[in-house]
Amino acid sequence: MPTTATTRRPSATVLGHEEREVLHAVGCGLRDDEIAAALAVSEAAVAGRIARILGKLGLRDRAAAIVHAFDCGLVAPGRGPRPPVAGPVPRSSTGRTAGAKVQISVLGPLRARYDGRSLDLGHLRQQAVLAALALRGGRTVSQQELLDGVWGSEPPFSNVVPVHVYRLRKTLRGGGGPDAVIEHDRCGYRLAPGAAEVDLARMEGLVTEAGTAHRAGDPAEAVRLCSQALDLFRGELLAGLPGPLAELERLRLTERRIAVAQRKLEWQLRLGRHCEAIAELFALSAEHPLNELVAAMLMRALYGSGRQADALAVFDRARRRLAGDLGVPPSRMLRRTFQMVLRGDEAGLGLTGR
Structure with missing residues (x-):
């Protein structure tokens, strides 16, 4: 709306440089997350700058x-942004973000995101169906496997699996994702190749890279890659999802996390980074007090730190x-570690860097 002498707004010159950058990006139609990415700031910082812009210019809202x-x-009409502050995200001919994939997280509560936005996956049984597909790493899952894994001994009276898959397809596609996130053939359902990124696959890829680095004689890089893999675990695994499959996967993924943590911590001890490993080992030992390998590693780390x-x-x-909960004595491995700590056998403990 053109301004008049009585309604003229303050000029953009009252804004600071950072505020002018944000106003330019807003004028170009960018969202807060896109502005944050372009300016390398947080979304909270963008929101704060927009609030200051509105206040300084006496504007009601973003549209104004x-x-x-x-x-x-x-901003010049029809000519796009003048300075290269921020540009629209490249999109394909169908209007979708070029190269973007649906991101599915199973190493914690089930989540699905597209282009930075969380997708509503529906009720828990429907979520469990998507989790079952994501956990299979692109392999086909039959309808009977889904019924057994999600409903167990209490299968539904109606044929609900295709209904859940239809709704999930609609949700994932409605989020802007590829049309065929879930494929169907005569054998069952699977995630379409290349249509989704699953954090479980990313985690396993990092662990494989860590093993390669270790075999190449670079344990420090192996530790770094394992740390990245462990950072992908966040919160309770598959929190709230029903069915035997989710229960089994919680156990499997928990054991996998422990195994990766043990591998990383072992390499840290061999590097002589005992103090660095102690805090994580104490936390792991408190979480799994009957894990004797973790107890032995903690003993080695403490001894290596002079404790x-x-x-x-x-x-x-x-x-x-062990005696109170299981009625068993310590294993031979744990007793040997105790004896080596008692004797000060650093070679036997495999410690360096003291």
Whole structure:
């Protein structure tokens, strides 16, 4: 709307440089997340700058800010952004973000995102169907497997699997994702190749790279890659999802996380990074007090940090917990570690860098 002498807004010159950048991007029609990415700031910072812009210019809302960006000449109609502050995300001929994929997370509560936006996956049984497909890594899952894995011994009276798949397809496609995120053939359903990124596959890829780095004689790089893999785990695995499959996968993924953590911590100990490993080992030991390998690694890390008495105390706690919970003595491996700590056998403990 053109301004008059009585309704003229303050000029954009009252804005600081950062605020002018944000107003320019708003005028170009960019969302907060796109502006944040272009300016390398947080979305909260973008929202704060927009609030200050509206206040300084006396504007009601974002739509008024867009009009003002054009009125003051910061954005030229039909010519796109003047300076290369931020540009629209490249999109394909169908209007979808070029190269973008649906991102599915199973290493925690089930989540699906597209282009930075969370997708509503429906009720828990429907979510469990998507989780079953994502956990299979692109392999076909039969309808009977889905019924058994999601409903167990209480299958539904109606043929609901195709209904859930239809709704999931609509949700994933409605989010802007590829048309065929879920494929169907005579054998069952699967995630279409290349249509989705699953954090489980990313995690396993990082662990494989870590093994390669270790075999190449670069344990520090192996530790770094394992740390990245462990960072993909977030919160309770498959939280709230029903069915035998989700229950089994919670156990499997928990064991996988422990195995990756143990591998990383072992390499840290061999590098002599004992103090760095202690905090994580204490947390892992508290979470899994009957895991004797973790207890032995904690003893080695404490001894390597000059804390022999604390290392012996770990053995005593593990011995009492094993006796009280399982009625068994410590394993031969844990007893050997205790003896080596007692004797100060650093070679036997595999410690360096003291």
